[in-house]
Amino acid sequence: MPPLVVARGIVKRYGAFTAVDGISFHVEEGECFGILGPNGAGKTTTVRLMAALSPLTAGQLLVDGLDVSRHGRQVRARLGLVPQHDNLDPELTVWQNLRVFSRYYGIPRAVAEERAAELLEFFHLQDRARQRVETLSAGMRRRLIIARALINAPRLLVLDEPTTGLDPQARHVLWQRLRQLKAQGVTMVLTTHYMEEAEQLCDRLVILNEGRVVVEGSPQALVERYAGREVVEVHLGLDGDGEQVLARLAGVGDLSWERAGDVLFLYVRGDDGIDPALLRGVGERVVFRRPNLEDVFLRLTGRGLTE
Numbered sequence: 001m002p003p004l005v006v007a008r009g010i011v012k013r014y015g016a017f018t019a020v021d022g023i024s025f026h027v028e029e030g031e032c033f034g035i036l037g038p039n040g041a042g043k044t045t046t047v048r049l050m051a052a053l054s055p056l057t058a059g060q061l062l063v064d065g066l067d068v069s070r071h072g073r074q075v076r077a078r079l080g081l082v083p084q085h086d087n088l089d090p091e092l093t094v095w096q097n098l099r100v101f102s103r104y105y106g107i108p109r110a111v112a113e114e115r116a117a118e119l120l121e122f123f124h125l126q127d128r129a130r131q132r133v134e135t136l137s138a139g140m141r142r143r144l145i146i147a148r149a150l151i152n153a154p155r156l157l158v159l160d161e162p163t164t165g166l167d168p169q170a171r172h173v174l175w176q177r178l179r180q181l182k183a184q185g186v187t188m189v190l191t192t193h194y195m196e197e198a199e200q201l202c203d204r205l206v207i208l209n210e211g212r213v214v215v216e217g218s219p220q221a222l223v224e225r226y227a228g229r230e231v232v233e234v235h236l237g238l239d240g241d242g243e244q245v246l247a248r249l250a251g252v253g254d255l256s257w258e259r260a261g262d263v264l265f266l267y268v269r270g271d272d273g274i275d276p277a278l279l280r281g282v283g284e285r286v287v288f289r290r291p292n293l294e295d296v297f298l299r300l301t302g303r304g305l306t307e
Contacts (some may be wrong), residue, residue, distance in 0.1 A: 003028050004027050004063070004155065004187050005156065007023060007026070007050075007059070007061050012057050013057045020045050022058075023046070023212060030182075030186075032190060033204055033205065036191075036192060036195070037207055038209070041209055041210065043160070043161070043193075047158055050068065051076060052071075064078050064155050079157070080154035082162050084160040090133045092133060094132075098116040098147065098148055101148050102152070115153070138165060139167070139174065142166060143173075146162065150186075157188045159190045161191055162174060175200050175201060190202060195292050203218060204216070226300065227267055227295035228291060231267060231289050231295055234263065234264040234286050235284045236282075236283040237262055237284045248278050248279070252278075258302065265295065267299070
């Protein structure tokens with residue numbers, strides 16, 4: 001079975017500024033594919049290209065076998081887009097927002113009403129169907145936007161920073177719904193700068209930085225390859241001496257490090273780890289933790305995802 005999305009060297013320029021710089025990737029049917037990176041990395045631009053909302057400068061992008069540059073309207077009919085910002089009609093009810101959107105796709109009324117009822121139940125919004133959108137919480141509004149994106153039973157669901165601005169509880173509720181959609185076979189492309197979100201939801205991902213692909217792979221494989229089995233954060237303080245810390249650890253095997261501001265990140269690959277006694281009295285505090293995708297990004301770019 002061919003990939004549902006194929007990007008080959010896609011480029012997007014705005015005048016002299018290159019937002020997306022020759023990136024390539026593919027999305028298999030049934031998987032959740034992540035596009036991870038800091039603000040300004042090119043994630044939203046890539047989504048707009050995929051949804052045929054912005055023309056390519058160069059390269060080729062296929063969605064369900066259709067070239068977005070030549071078949072934009074057909075591509076948009078086959079995907080559901082969850083934008084980063086809320087664009088619901090606040091004066092309409094929850095039900096009306098879904099029905100109005102269904103008309104854009106020419107969905108017969110009976111089919112649209114059946115789908116709307118199923119989606120509201122799935123996202124636990126059935127009790128809010130007759131309420132105006134302006135009365136909903138932020139988490140409910142995000143769930144409604146995703147329900148709206150599914151009203152046309154799309155081949156591909158594209159989510160641009162779907163949990164930005166949500167509190168932790170609302171974020172976890174939304175993750176649960178997205179995992180259920182994936183279990184039902186829905187193919188998803190997810191952009192995010194939340195490392196935990198990518199680790200929770202994505203089968204594979206690319207990390208973007210300044211419009212280019214830094215690395216591609218599964219979250220687990222990338223963490224194992226670039227960050228090892230344990231991370232030790234040494235918070236040095238303003239006058240901390242990182243060289244002194246490294247000198248204490250000269251005998252530790254298979255150890256690498258990065259420094260970001262006043263924090264020294266130690267990446268341990270060996271089974272024995274670092275003896276906490278070696279770091280006693282060092283800096284302001286020392287934190288031992290599991291590695292994550294933020295560490296991968298730091299190792300590859302020298303800066304954090306939130307910078």
